[in-house]
Amino acid sequence: MLLLATSACGLLGGGTEESSGSQPKVAATLMTILDSAPLRWAIDQGYFRAAGIDVTPVPAESGQVGITKLQAGDADIAYAGDVAIISAVATGGLDLRVIAQAAMAGPETMWIMVRDDGSVPTVADLAGKRIAHNGVNGVSHMLIRAVMATHRVDDSTVQWTRANFPDMAGLLARKQIDAALLPEPYIMAASKQKVKPLIDPIKGGGFEQSIPTGSYVVTAAWAQQHPAEIAAFQRALRRAAAEVTSKPEIVQQLAVREMKVDAGDAQLMKLPIFPLTPSAVQLQRWADLMHSFGVIKQPVRMSDLVIAPPPDQ
Secondary structure (H helix, E strand, C coil): CCCCCCCCCCCCCCCCCCCCCCCCEEEEEECCCHHHHHHHHHHHCCHHHHHCCEEEEEECCCHHHHHHHHHHCCCCEEEEEHHHHHHHHHCCCCCEEEEEEEEEECCCCEEEEEECCCCCCCHHHHCCCEEEECCCCCHHHHHHHHHHHHCCCCHHHCEEEECCHHHHHHHHHCCCCCEEEEECCCHHHHCCCCEEEEECHHHHCCCCCCEEEEEEEEEHHHHHHCHHHHHHHHHHHHHHHHHHHHCHHHHHHHHHHHHCCCHHHHHHCCCCECCCCCCHHHHHHHHHHHHHHCCCCCCCCHHHCECCCCCCC
16 A cells, blocks of 8 residues: 555545435446546545435446446446447437546556567557457447547457456456557556557547546436435535545555555556546547447437536536
8 A cells, every 4th residue: 555644534544524414325336447536535535425415336347337237226326438328328228417527538548558579569450450348339449449540440350359457468468369458557567467558549549638538427317306416426526536636646545445556556657637527528529439430320419418517516
């Protein structure tokens, strides 16, 4: 565990006063990725309780699983990749609402990684290879396709396979796949397994500075019935996002404690951007890209799906 100068309570020991009395219980899905840092911090510090709700985390190994749990009633709020959210709305017919953005990827926060044996020396050599993503038409899948399209590489010959992020480096090292897109906190650990970065999918995919990666969604029906809970969630998450942005050591410690990241690796991680409010303009970039790739048949207007926080936040 990273040792940091903290207050007497400890950096990860919880810190705010709780609201008294019974509070509405809200179940929110949680993935083992850095996007979840503000949610984890808000739970740890009691920010949701201070805002008036009791948030219970529900583990989910992918955004698609999170949305499935939402549909099944096993969660009230689901984290999912923005691509999975748009697909669920456009092709799955789900009536979802975005209540918060979890994170955005900036340069060097993700990498398409390959073995260091020279089997995939350039982006052009990804054609015909076995490439892993963590969900069909999810963020990682779409980013790899965007990189290949930008470099005029045909992705129709790729042998796509689904895998969980923690398993991808091992699959690469054992030569069961040839490439995979990994986000932090898995990049540093992968580099110790004879795996190396091939290309940054943000810069290499033509996104320049950043692209949204994941958001928190609810069903439209739940949103109509629970506006106060949504506002409380937004308020607490925004508070946590501001704190982890100003104090990256919080994210580093969460990665060590919750994601079993090596303490030394945690200090070297490139952290994602944690937005304070959801941006329909940023999310629209995904909807437009997916439409251009034919992943969705009809355009989606993200401004219709985003529930903005109250103005006093």
